[in-house]
Amino acid sequence: MKPVTVGSIDPSSADAGAVAHYGDPSREQKLLDTEAGLVDRGHRDVLAVPGEDRLTWLHSLTTQHLTGLPPMTGSELLVLSPHGHVEHHAVLLDDGATTWLDLEPGAGAGLLTFLERMRFMMRVEPADVTEARAVLSIVGPHTDEALGALNAGPLAPPDVVPVPPAKFATGAVPSRPTARYAAAALPGFDGLVRRVEGGADLLVPRAAVPDVIAAAGLPLAGIWAYEAMRVAARRPRFGFETDHKTLPAEVGWTAHAVHLEKGCYRGQETVSRVHHLGRPPRKLVLLHLDGVTTDELPAPHTEVVRDGRAVGFVGTAVRHYELGQIALAVLRQNVRADDGGQLQVGPSTAAIDPL
Missing domain, CATH: 2.40.30.110 (Aminomethyltransferase beta-barrel domains)
Known part of the structure; x- marks a missing residue:
């Protein structure tokens, strides 16, 4: 059956640029739940941040601990308002020379504007590369086998630091990202792979998407199946499970995207106060x-x-x-x-x- 796009059903949807399904949404869900399938998430925005100061700079602006991040490591970060409300969420991957940020469709311009305002004298060159780079996602318990077929795995599963209790002792949170996602190069495609919960994300040149899909040899699943797996796993999505007053702790982002013991960043006081009160x-x-x-x-x-x-x-x-x-x-x-x-x-x- 011809792929059915979200835009043909709901042109106003944030996922309008994605395929909703390939003819059988329930079968596609079962595939992602029990085996492995490939989801084209090329409608997401992608920013590139090259430059010598990129990690210390992003560390100072966001909720995540990024100084000393090893090459080929991924994580998640938030940009907060001065009152601690979530303004941006991004998943990142650093390849040793560039930090790649992928985020919700249409959200890249706002984050790029913020980053450009905060450059000052730092050696960084943030840019929107959405037209050149695309995100594909392998989802399912057979993800490692699929990565092996692409000569890019297996990769270690996500490493997430437990959230400390309220009023924890100094030094309880290690000086590293609270979530670390193992990453690797994608040989032959000038791409990157990031192991995440429930699967792996591929960041590839947009022109190479058909070749990567063919090389993976996986059945395709639409964004409806991907979203069904996300909802069942209780993973929040910016703009859907958030509004203008969302605090990180309210949707569980403290575990993956917030370091509770790093240096000062915008909104830190609210994050700390909410955590130590223990009740968002x-x-x-x-x-x-x-x-x-x-x-x-x-x-x-x-x-x-x-x-x-x-x-x-x-x-x-x-x-x-x-x-x-x-x-x-x-x-x-x-x-x-x-x-x-x-x-x-x-x-x-x-x-x-x-x-």
């Missing part, structure tokens, strides 16, 4: 939607209501091949799975997954 105002949860009153999925940022009052919003809602209609939602901290209140998302009744 909101939390990320997985909702099960009844799917009885309507088959339509709620749009991003649809209100979640309890007893006639809004208590949060839905981020991403999907049809999971095993779990049915599910959604990630950001709710007030005091909304619990066992408090007896009934949640509504549009016409659908919702229940918080107890796990």
Whole structure:
């Protein structure tokens, strides 16, 4: 069947430039869940930051600990507002000469503008390279075998530092990125590979995408299947599970994208205060939607209501091949799975997954 694009279904979607599915979304989900498939995520924005000062510079501007980052290592970072609200999220890979940042479609221009304003006398040359570089993702438990077929693996799984308790002792967090993703060159394609949770990301020249897909020899899956796996794994996405007042701790980014003991950066005071209080105002949860009153999925940022009052919003809602209609939602901290209140998302009744 001819690929169906997201744009042909919902032109306003952030994923409008991606393939929604290749004919059977449920089969594609099962493939990513039990074997391995390849997802073209070439609609993501990509920035390149070469220059001798790139790591110390990004270390000073973002939430992540990046000084001394070894070549061929990936991680995640956030840029916060002065009040600690998330303004940008990026996944990074440093190859020893350039730090590559990939982020949500359309988000690159805003982050590049911020970086250019903060250059001062630093030896860095940030640039938008979205037209030249594309992201492909291998997803599934057989990822290492797939990397082996590309002569780029296996790679060590993600190494994530446990989040310390509130009011932790000085020195409890090692001086390294809180999440380290092993990376390698992609031989023959002038590309890079980054091992991440649930799979691996390939950063390749856009002109080489057809050749990389052919060399990988994997069945293709659409972005709908990718998003279903992400939601089931409770991984937040910037612009979907976030709004203008999102704090990193509310959606779980403290574990992967925030170093709680590094030097000063914009928004650090709020991050520290929220962590040491031990109770962010909101939390990320997985909702099960009844799917009885309507088959339509709620749009991003649809209100979640309890007893006639809004208590949060839905981020991403999907049809999971095993779990049915599910959604990630950001709710007030005091909304619990066992408090007896009934949640509504549009016409659908919702229940918080107890796990």
